[in-house]
Amino acid sequence: MLLILPFNVAASGSGQSLDVAPIDIYDIESLQRGAENYANYCFNCHAISFMRFNRVAEDIGMTEDEVREKLMFTGAKYGDTMRIAMSKEDSEQWFGTIPPDLSVVSRSRGPNWLYTYLRSFYKDEERPWGVNNAIFKDVAMPHVLHELQGLQTAKYAARVGEDGNSHQFINGFELTEKGKLSPQEFDQFVADLVNFISYVGEPAKTTRLTLGKWVLGFLGIFFIITFLLKKEYWKDVH
Numbered sequence: 001m002l003l004i005l006p007f008n009v010a011a012s013g014s015g016q017s018l019d020v021a022p023i024d025i026y027d028i029e030s031l032q033r034g035a036e037n038y039a040n041y042c043f044n045c046h047a048i049s050f051m052r053f054n055r056v057a058e059d060i061g062m063t064e065d066e067v068r069e070k071l072m073f074t075g076a077k078y079g080d081t082m083r084i085a086m087s088k089e090d091s092e093q094w095f096g097t098i099p100p101d102l103s104v105v106s107r108s109r110g111p112n113w114l115y116t117y118l119r120s121f122y123k124d125e126e127r128p129w130g131v132n133n134a135i136f137k138d139v140a141m142p143h144v145l146h147e148l149q150g151l152q153t154a155k156y157a158a159r160v161g162e163d164g165n166s167h168q169f170i171n172g173f174e175l176t177e178k179g180k181l182s183p184q185e186f187d188q189f190v191a192d193l194v195n196f197i198s199y200v201g202e203p204a205k206t207t208r209l210t211l212g213k214w215v216l217g218f219l220g221i222f223f224i225i226t227f228l229l230k231k232e233y234w235k236d237v238h
Contacts, residue, residue, distance in 0.1 A: 021115035023195040031060040034196025039071040047084045050103035106201035122154040150179030
């Protein structure tokens with residue numbers, strides 16, 4: 001716990017606090033919605049090449065036909081890894097950088113960071129895409145979910161930094177252009193998306209957690225047996 005605490009405190013890397021992602025990797029319906037959200041809004045640029053289409057279908061309860069209809073938009077085969085069609089050269093030409101593979105981003109960044117990041121784009125006319133991000137300043141990625149969320153402006157407040165001077169920081173957002181979804185619906189959309197990305201980062205997590213409970217139960221019972229056996233062997237010594 002002591003090792004995890006410093007990571008959580010400085011997780012955003014920008015001084016902005018992170019929102020808690022309301023995710024549940026046991027929620028199959030959320031994972032299915034998240035997979036479809038990922039395919040529609042992220043999969044054009046961001047591969048998850050450590051995962052295969054058929055593995056996703058098996059783990060989150062989708063049929064092969066559903067995967068082909070909702071997740072596969074190229075000539076990929078059902079057993080292929082989930083790679084994108086866009087080449088690295090085109091990525092650099094269009095975005096100035098290669099969009100990262102998101103196979104393990106939930107483990108490197110954390111679900112709370114992802115959840116906050118996707119909801120923290122705001123209008124900034126000085127940026128090439130007209131938007132910036134509160135926890136990833138000057139990010140090269142456009143706000144691909146703006147049609148759903150709408151556009152928001154940042155609200156600022158002042159606080160005293162470690163240097164003793166007053167600094168401006170983002171203290172919330174104001175929605176200035178409505179999107180297709182209400183704020184509550186958009187938050188749920190992002191939660192489902194992050195839930196799926198979290199599953200991709202460790203597909204065997206549910207199995208590991210379930211098995212871990214049985215292992216701890218076995219160790220607890222075995223400890224009692226071992227303790228009683230020790231007392232039996234050592235009773236003459238004491």
